[in-house]
Amino acid sequence: MxxxxxxxxxxxxxxxxxxxxxxxxxxxxxxxxxxxxxxxxxxxxxxxxxxxxxxxxxxxxxxxxxxxxxxxxxxxxxxxxxxxxxxxxxxxxxxxxxxxxxxxxxxxxxxxxxxAIYGYFAQTEREIISERTKQGLAAARASGKILGRPKGVKNKVRILDPFKEEIKKYLEIGLMQTNILKLINSKLEKDISLTTLRYFISTDTDLKII
Missing domain, CATH: 3.40.50.1390 (Resolvase, N-terminal catalytic domain)
Structure with missing residues (x-):
């Protein structure tokens, strides 16, 4: 069957x-x-x-x-x-x-x-991003920065929002973020940095759990 x-x-x-x-x-x-x-x-x-x-x-x-x-x-x-x-x-x-x-x-x-290779690198990449995010937040708190969006500030359309589903698909199959960056930049008029992509993923509730 x-x-x-x-x-x-x-x-x-x-x-x-x-x-x-x-x-x-x-x-x-x-x-x-x-x-x-x-x-x-x-x-x-x-x-x-x-x-x-x-x-x-x-x-x-x-x-x-x-x-x-x-x-x-x-x-x-x-x-x-x-x-x-x-x-x-x-x-x-x-x-x-x-x-x-x-x-x-x-x-x-x-x-x-x-x-097995896909799974290993996908998991390792997620752990690295998670650890860096935690370290960044801890450093921000230690320096006295106020985290989060200020009250009254409306949500804005982010440059990567139109590519959200595509990025989600790449993450689900375990594609490394450096490779995702190349694919997304090929569709943008102005290239974004790897830091921008990682921030987008780590702050989007639909993506950071992948």
Whole structure:
């Protein structure tokens, strides 16, 4: 049995595009997708709400689970790696159409190694950012600075707000922030610094937990 999994978090994302990529891959590789699971739900919801538990009940050894990329499975690398380990334990093959090097249907050993590397660097990067943020706040308090936005100051649109979902996607797949910076700067008229990107991530409630 082959199940195609399609999940979007916001209306701005497209189920149609994801489904097209899965069908295109299946056609090229002469596969027949028996069932599609399509849902609009945040990655912050439980695995049960995202119907992943239901998928584990349907698929057995030798079956295939196909989706576009790692980020469709969860909101952080630790959760994603745990899910992949469960798929492997049950003998279910994984196909990521946008990240074929991570698919387990052909070279399981290589994909496991790459996923472990992704997870390690993603976690290390988060720990470094968290520690630097804590140190910066502690230094600011020690110097007597008042933290937070002054009363009466309205929220302003930040330069990276239009790229928030894109940045979130990169963080979810474990892309290093130096590489994210290059991708974002290629779309800006004026380059931003790595410090600006890190501050944006660390101060945005939707991004700093990734």
């Amino acid at each position: 082959i199940i195609g999994y399609i999940r979007v978090s916001t209306e701005q994302q497209s189920m149609k595009n994801q489904k097209h990529k899965l069908l295109e891959y299946a056609q090229i590789n002469k596969l027949v997708i028996d069932e599609f699971i399509e849902l609009e739900i945040s990655s912050k919801k439980s695995q049960k709400d995202r119907l992943l538990d239901n998928i584990f009940e349907k698929l057995t050894n030798g079956d295939i689970f196909i989706c576009t990329e790692l980020s469709r499975l969860g909101r952080n690398m630790l959760e994603i790696l745990n899910l992949i380990e469960k798929f492997n334990e049950l003998g279910i093959k994984l196909i990521f159409t946008n990240q074929p090097e991570l698919s387990t249907n052909k070279n399981e050993a290589l994909s496991s190694l790459l996923l």
